[in-house]
Amino acid sequence: MNEEQPAVESCTVCGRKNRVPAAAAGVPRCGQCGSPLPWTAVADDRSYREVVEGAALPVVVDLWAPWCGPCRTISPALEKLARSYAGRIKLVKVNVDESPLTAGRHRVQGIPTLLIVDHAEVVASHVGAAPEHVLRKWVDDTLTTLGRAFVEPRSDHPI
Numbered sequence: 001m002n003e004e005q006p007a008v009e010s011c012t013v014c015g016r017k018n019r020v021p022a023a024a025a026g027v028p029r030c031g032q033c034g035s036p037l038p039w040t041a042v043a044d045d046r047s048y049r050e051v052v053e054g055a056a057l058p059v060v061v062d063l064w065a066p067w068c069g070p071c072r073t074i075s076p077a078l079e080k081l082a083r084s085y086a087g088r089i090k091l092v093k094v095n096v097d098e099s100p101l102t103a104g105r106h107r108v109q110g111i112p113t114l115l116i117v118d119h120a121e122v123v124a125s126h127v128g129a130a131p132e133h134v135l136r137k138w139v140d141d142t143l144t145t146l147g148r149a150f151v152e153p154r155s156d157h158p159i
């Protein structure tokens, strides 16, 4: 695993592939149309502060492990959420086997454990697998509580 390598994300509006760094000061935008890009990154004990706590957006942290079946079950739902909430959330995956300090700090008892971290503060948590609509509502409700439930202007999104 090499998390220094920027991920490549397809723009949800124009489809252009863009390199997206694990950590950035603002919100990554498409080089072609300027729309916010889906933002998925990987963090470990070493990079957690920069990638999660330094993010400008609320971060959905997925504490998972490769041997965990329920983690694999929810992974596609989380990636879908990262795409539909492009520009509003960042999704960060933390492998707890490789990141014992982060797991210990959040007192992870079972996985998957999902956290929503806003400006370095854990504002919501969810333990265990759940269907996509449940996770979506959880993210929605949390963004509403944070006052971040704004709707992107539709004029930017010709469909």
Ligand SMILES: [Zn+2]
Pocket: 011, 012, 013, 014, 015, 016, 030, 031, 032, 033, 034, 035
């Ligand atoms: Zn685009």
